[in-house]
Amino acid sequence: MLLICQSGTRARKAAEVLQTVPVSSLSLLDGGIVAWEKAGKPCQRGVQKWSxxxxxxxxxxxxxxxxxxxxxxxxxxxxxxxxxxxxxxxxxxxxxxxxxxxxxxxxxxxxxxxxxxxxxxxxxxxxx
Structure with a gap:
């Protein structure tokens, strides 16, 4: 299971919650989508909403x-x-x-x- 959010903070919090469930493998995208895009990795986004x-x-x-x-x-x-x-x-x-x-x-x-x-x-x- 891969957890992803914009900056990695919410994914890290979700991982802490998921520690209570027996999950075979749990991974986080370190730094979130922001770090992924900064590294030049491909990213396909849907319709963006204003915060x-x-x-x-x-x-x-x-x-x-x-x-x-x-x-x-x-x-x-x-x-x-x-x-x-x-x-x-x-x-x-x-x-x-x-x-x-x-x-x-x-x-x-x-x-x-x-x-x-x-x-x-x-x-x-x-x-x-």
């Missing part, structure tokens, strides 16, 4: 820009959009949470396949 952090920054930046420009050129109260998003970003930094990311995670675009870890571990153990 949740990038999505949140994009939405926040767009709202601030629209609020500021709308407040300057269209209707003064629109500047409150920029102020509210700025306050949300400040709270996000202080609390180390992100309400916008929580909302964005509910979008269909961000819904991935679910995995029942216990059942998967049982399946691995049964196959060994």
């Amino acid at each position: 949740m952090e990038r999505q949140a920054r994009g939405v926040a930046g767009t709202l601030v820009l629209l609020g500021a420009l709308g407040g300057l050129f269209a209707w003064k109260p629109l500047v409150w959009i920029a102020a509210l998003v700025g306050g949300g970003l400040t709270y996000s930094a202080i609390s180390n949470t992100c309400g916008m990311a929580l909302l964005l995670s509910k979008l269909p675009y961000n819904q991935g396949a679910v995995c029942d870890v216990r059942q998967t571990l049982k399946n691995i153990a049964d196959a060994a």
Whole structure:
């Protein structure tokens, strides 16, 4: 079994969990896909999604820009959009949470396949 992630960190954590299951052979791609590509190895990627952090920054930046420009050129109260998003970003930094990311995670675009870890571990153990 080969475990791969972007940098190798999550694969290493998964390997620690899998140590509890009798797996015949377990390998990690050291340094993850990033190291693999840096070494010039071939890699075929599917459709790439923006990370949740990038999505949140994009939405926040767009709202601030629209609020500021709308407040300057269209209707003064629109500047409150920029102020509210700025306050949300400040709270996000202080609390180390992100309400916008929580909302964005509910979008269909961000819904991935679910995995029942216990059942998967049982399946691995049964196959060994």
